[in-house]
Amino acid sequence: MSAQKKNWTLEECVTYAVDNNLTIEQYELDLDNALIDRSDAIGDMLPNFNVNGRISGNSGLVLDQSRNQQVTGTITTASGGFGSSVTLFDGLRNIHRLNRAKLNALANQYRLDDLKEDIMLAVANAYLQILSNKESLKVFRVQYAETLKDLERSKELVAAGVVPQGDLLEIEATLANQEQQIVNGENMVLISRINLAQLLQITDYENFDISKEEFDIPPSNILDNTPKSIFEKALTFRNDIKFSLSNVELALKDLQIAKGAVYPTVGAFINYGTQYSSEFRNPSTGERIPFGDQLYLTDGISYGLQVNIPVFNGFSTRNGVQRAKINVERFRLQHKQNELDLETNINQAYVDVTSFAKAYEAAEKTLEARRLAYEYSKDRFDVGLMNSFDYSQAQSRVDNAEAELIRTKYDYIFRLKVLEFYFGLPITLD
Incomplete structure (x- = not known):
């Protein structure tokens, strides 16, 4: 069976x-x-409810529990019952535990969503890296095709005696270097594809590829917003901030639970039980009492309230409260630190977008100038007014300018997407 290639x-x-x-x-x-x-x-x-039962046989000198007497023989005894108890008051700790459990579930949801956001950024970065490498590879191949044409023209000029043989060798060396660039470019495309596939937990690297071959800089008005306004909006929806804030709330609940341990605990209980003995007899007639009658005669109910008052427990309650207070302050400081980190990251992302935008504009101008210089050098080389070394240097400067333009282009796109992501916009390449 052959696998089907999919472009993602x-x-x-x-x-x-x-x-x-x-x-x-x-x-x-x-x-x-x-x-x-x-x-x-x-x-x-909620109240608990439990049912119990027990049956046993005893031989020799045994205790007849029905008469509370020691007798010699074999006795079969059975007992059973059920009971229920409930905590009426425990310093509101059960209520605080319930609220804490709800907050903990919400905190775990925030942590899960935050991880998903980090993975989205990582996938977008890996995807753009493939685009960058593919576009660079395409440029390398175009450059190689142009150098092949230069090689053919150089052969004609050498044959006509216009340029020396050494110039032809210089062009061949440039062509060999570009072949190496193409091989390296193909390897970079493959490696970047593998990196993205690993992020997706895909092992069929050969049939994995992306759907786009190149991508233009998308229009965006994100820079119309100030870093402060982006930060203030990010505070309202960023899951890492919600997660750190929920940790503060969890610590406050832990403090309330710890304080509840200093209060008395009040509980209520009710139990029902009965028993049977094979030697249980009617004291008047000496006859054994039937099983059902015994269960009726020996049953009973117990009920009541139970109070536990903490008096001294080796400072454990007081120390528990102090530790809970320290945890509250620790998570508050962590929450403030997370907000500062977010503000720093947004300001850095904002600066990156503006700086890479300027770098991309500068790279465009540099490439345009390098191309004009290359065309001028090409005209001079074709008529024998420039040697092949200077001509190769002019071509190399164009190659470097094109590579720099591609690099700054995708760096700018990624920084732009990161800043938009902080503003709450989805990551797309549309």
């Missing part, structure tokens, strides 16, 4: 990466576990 769009890559990433699957398991914790917290607030 960026949107397909992002969707597939999110659906198949192993770390995301692990985070989803953490989220499922948090939902189970919430169910546990709800169950702790």
